[in-house]
Amino acid sequence: MAILPSSSLLSQRKLIYPSSIFAYSSHIRFRLGFQIMNSTSKSEPKSVSSSTIYQVPGLDSHEMDSIAEKTFERYSSKTVKRNGKGISIVWYRNDLRVLDNEALFKAWVSSEAILPVYCIDPRLFETTYCFGFPKTGALRAQFIIECLADLKKNLMKKGLDLLIQRGKPEDILPSLAKAFGAHTVYAHKETCSEELQVERLVTRGLRGVVLSPAQGNSTSSSSTHNPKLELIWGSTMYHLDDLPISISSLPDVYTQFRKSVEAKCAIRGCIRLPKSLGPAPSIDDWGHVPSIEQLGLQSEKATKGMRFLGGETAALSRVSEYFWKKDSLKVYKETRNGMLGPDYSTKFSPWLASGSLSPRFIYEEVKRYEKERLANDSTYWVLFELIWRDYFRFLSIKYGNSIFHLGGPRKAERGWSQEQKLFESWRNGCTGYPLIDANMKELSATGFMSNRGRQIVCSFLVRDMGIDWRMGAEWFETCLLDYDPCSNYGNWTYGAGTCTLISKFLNKFSTCI
Ligand code: FAD
Helix, strand or coil: CCCCCCCEEEEEEEECCHHHHCCCCCCCCCECEEEEECCCCCCCCCCCCCEEEEEEHHHHHHHHHHHHHHHHHHHCCCCCCCCCCCEEEEEEEECCCCCCCCCHHHHHHCCEEEEEEEECCCCHHCCCCCCCCEEECHHHHHHHHHHHHHHHHHHHCCCCEEEEEEECCHHHHHHHHHHCCCEEEECCCCCCCHHHHHHHHHHHHHCCCEECCCCCCCCCCCCEEECCEEEEECCCCCCHCCCCCCCCCCCCCCCHHHHEEEEECCCCCCCCCCCCCCCCCCCCCCCCCCCCCHHHCCCCCCEEEEEEECCCCHHHHHHHHHHHCCCCCCHHHHHCCCCCCCCCCCCCHHHHCCCCHHHHHHHHHHHHHHHCCCCCCHHHHHHHHHHHHHHHHHHHHHHHHHHHHHCCCCCCCCCCEEEHHHHHHCCCCCCCCCHHHHHHHHHHHHHCCCCHHHHHHHHHHHHHCCEHHHHHHHHHHHHHHCCCCCHHHHHHHHHHHCCCCCCCHHHHHHCCC
């Protein structure tokens, strides 16, 4: 039985199928592992048992270690020179990687020893801003734990380690800077308000630390000084500083943005690091990678659908598997709107969001593939999609907090419902509409949902149920392995029609109808 709200737009419209599903009903030619769809098509793919579990990437640990090792080797440099003094800190945030990490590179160049630090910030495990859902669900927490374990391992291979501390960065970093006499804290720049506030607090905390003239990277310094926070742009494929337009005049039409960067902007090469980054400062207790229980959450593991492995080793292996081993890149454009199984799309997003994968590395791998195998619409289309990701990140700077507001950047006024029962039927996959329910169950069980699935469930919630879009966005924030405020709230504001450019979302929809 489908759940239809008594007072909602749905029942007023007297639709048998809500509009978002109606558009797709003739396209339901597949089965989802989470709920069997009705279909009489003979061409439908083989049914996938609901107990099937796919590990992504589907390689064994030996194979993955070997791919990571070879990639690090390919990206290591013998010519880079170190010319700094003293100690610098690398503050790891959403950049949990070694390869193409400019913060790590700059820290190495400017010091004699690097201290890499990750702070387990308790605020990440509080609740979402408006509706009180867990800010980080157990599946993403588990993914991040795996990213940290892998980062620690890869840093150790390079002669370093990862200091893991529980607490707020603004408390931990100044006290470490003081204890080690670190002259600079290097970190990647973020764009959204919560992250920017932490940057401000860390800067303020560092201002309160006084270093002696002997501590620092300048031999000529004769007076005391404070350690500084140096923030580096490194999350997008196109660099912020290379954009041909200022952020304030960023076009509201994606195509204009894309054409402009493609014509006038080059993508920077990946940063190359020396083989060894040591020495690390001498520390008795580097801290340990926490268990999920230590983060105050209960262990959850995907038992059907896809199970993503966290960490840079898995990220590099997934690129290798999807591009080179399975050769799936050459058909990406035709398969990318699928919903079933690991290979209809790249599945790079969880690693991109945690920063264990660099978008510039993906770009270089696409170019290598085009040179060594073939170049076609599909190879280009992965880059096309990555430009969407860049675009949402740049838009988050242009529009600031308005991407989180009910009216969005457009300040759109519309009556929204917050009817709990209706929302819960959507959230729990109990609406009675198999396509919606299967996608929502997949999200809860695995932390992932296809792009097409996200568009459909978003449209259903906001257009058919008339529910406040922020409830959907916050539920995605809890569950998604690839949660990233810019892409999540950016896509939701589009879906809700509260972003300045509604046509993008509708365009994307119409491409598959
Ligand atoms: P592919 O199809 O293989 O694309 C390659 C990469 O391009 C992706 O990994 C991603 O980094 C980027 N990309 C593709 N489509 C988009 C898009 N619409 N917006 C931004 N980047 C894109 N993506 C996130 O990474 N984090 C989110 O929190 C997020 N929330 C979303 C919420 C809604 C309502 C919608 C409609 C989309 C959201 N997306 C989000 C975008 C998109 O659904 C995922 O990036 C994509 O499904 C990830 O699968 P993939 O890596 O196989 O993508």
